[in-house]
Amino acid sequence: MKVIIVGAGIAGPVLALLLQHKGFEPVIYEAATSIAPGGSVQLSPQTFKVLNIVGLAERAIATGQAQESLEFRSHPSGRTLMAVDIPAMIRKEAGWPMCHAMRSRYVEFLVGAVRERGMRVEFGKKVVRTEQDGEKVKVAFEDGTEDEGDLLVGCDGMNSDVRALVFSPGKTYYTGIILIGGISRRHPSSLPPSILQVFGDGAHFLSAPLSSTEVGFQCVFPEPRASADNWRTVPLTNTHGKAMLAALPQARWAGGPARIISEATSAFRHAACLMDPLQSWHKGRIVLVGDAARPAAPHLGQGSNQAAEDAYHLVRLLCQPGHLPLSSSELETALAEYTALRVPHAKEVVASSISEGRLRVLSGPEKCRKRDEALGRSLQEGRWREVVSRMKGPFEGDKSEI
Numbered sequence: 001m002k003v004i005i006v007g008a009g010i011a012g013p014v015l016a017l018l019l020q021h022k023g024f025e026p027v028i029y030e031a032a033t034s035i036a037p038g039g040s041v042q043l044s045p046q047t048f049k050v051l052n053i054v055g056l057a058e059r060a061i062a063t064g065q066a067q068e069s070l071e072f073r074s075h076p077s078g079r080t081l082m083a084v085d086i087p088a089m090i091r092k093e094a095g096w097p098m099c100h101a102m103r104s105r106y107v108e109f110l111v112g113a114v115r116e117r118g119m120r121v122e123f124g125k126k127v128v129r130t131e132q133d134g135e136k137v138k139v140a141f142e143d144g145t146e147d148e149g150d151l152l153v154g155c156d157g158m159n160s161d162v163r164a165l166v167f168s169p170g171k172t173y174y175t176g177i178i179l180i181g182g183i184s185r186r187h188p189s190s191l192p193p194s195i196l197q198v199f200g201d202g203a204h205f206l207s208a209p210l211s212s213t214e215v216g217f218q219c220v221f222p223e224p225r226a227s228a229d230n231w232r233t234v235p236l237t238n239t240h241g242k243a244m245l246a247a248l249p250q251a252r253w254a255g256g257p258a259r260i261i262s263e264a265t266s267a268f269r270h271a272a273c274l275m276d277p278l279q280s281w282h283k284g285r286i287v288l289v290g291d292a293a294r295p296a297a298p299h300l301g302q303g304s305n306q307a308a309e310d311a312y313h314l315v316r317l318l319c320q321p322g323h324l325p326l327s328s329s330e331l332e333t334a335l336a337e338y339t340a341l342r343v344p345h346a347k348e349v350v351a352s353s354i355s356e357g358r359l360r361v362l363s364g365p366e367k368c369r370k371r372d373e374a375l376g377r378s379l380q381e382g383r384w385r386e387v388v389s390r391m392k393g394p395f396e397g398d399k400s401e402i
Ligand SMILES: Cc1cc2nc3c(=O)[nH]c(=O)nc-3n(C[C@H](O)[C@H](O)[C@H](O)COP(=O)(O)OP(=O)(O)OC[C@H]3O[C@@H](n4cnc5c(N)ncnc54)[C@H](O)[C@@H]3O)c2cc1C
Pocket: 006, 007, 008, 009, 010, 011, 012, 029, 030, 031, 032, 036, 037, 038, 039, 040, 041, 042, 103, 125, 126, 127, 128, 155, 156, 157, 158, 159, 160, 161, 162, 231, 268, 289, 290, 291, 292, 296, 297, 298, 301, 303, 304, 305, 307
């Protein structure tokens, strides 16, 4: 059964690996001509559990840095609000670590693994039209070529063309929050591995080591009138890029942020957006996975992990009849179950991301004081149990159903 996957970001290759493992014939078409740089992504146990099904978890971990500790600080006091080994707890409870990896390195690894296993990944293939009847689905590309398959999966990210072509997407809203970040040099003094979050008045800084020589960072702040940007790479070879980083409030924060920002080797800009939730993630032989289906959750670092969970559940449900190819009604049942499972889950993740985003741009001395108190207490209040349980993955222990 041939599956056309649109998008070679993170969801597309993970899905292709699982589908091939279960006897499907996936092919991936990617609009970009090469893998774009971006910043770093957080990979949590869900991702490794899913990749372990196809024997790739250890290699995926090696693309980044496993984290062992987490520190929350307050700016400008520099006071430590909380310093705990949450990542180590996550590893203990979920069986897999929490990592940070350079996004492009992780995507290169995934695309490489797909190709190693004999699947086709074609770059420079932007899908511009889709068509389907009861039996087949067709795609047309910007370059005038076409292809046909039994199922089409839109893994084409937050500005999904598949979503726009097939579904009636509601409006996309800019949330008023900007993320600017990148990759910087890591100093030996910042060992051992640790995630640092600094909460200021109306702004937030996060950094996490990506390797022994690199650290990823992300600055969040409100900007009411911003132009739409979706993980746009900002070259640091010109004055505009350098000025963008120098203008960040966090560029003057002592105790790590200022140095990390000043030594950045690459940068991106992202305007955090939300969209009206889709009621259904499938129509006929077309279905959405990852950011194409839900607004990204950049404040939780869950975009890539939710995409891996989507891919797992979609393949699990497609395998339920126990044979291939699936009849039209079997396909409809699988896709309807997938929608029923993932739509409510996505709402919860998006709601958590929105409240985390608000916390990061909270402003006013009194509100910040209360926030700092609450963050200091958060471990005792068991907030971290929720975080750990959210990252446990799409199945208990090693009980994968595919
Ligand atoms: C360039 C880039 C940089 C990013 N940087 C970060 C980051 O620093 N931190 C972070 O947390 N998240 C980042 N993200 C988002 C993160 O990758 C996603 O939130 C998450 O991993 C879910 O992955 P996805 O595969 O659903 O979407 P994405 O990773 O966005 O991948 C979607 C893919 O579909 C392709 N595509 C789009 N339209 C078409 C079309 N019509 N035809 C064919 N292909 C199409 C895109 O080029 C892209 O490669 C970035 C995304 C991109 C595209």
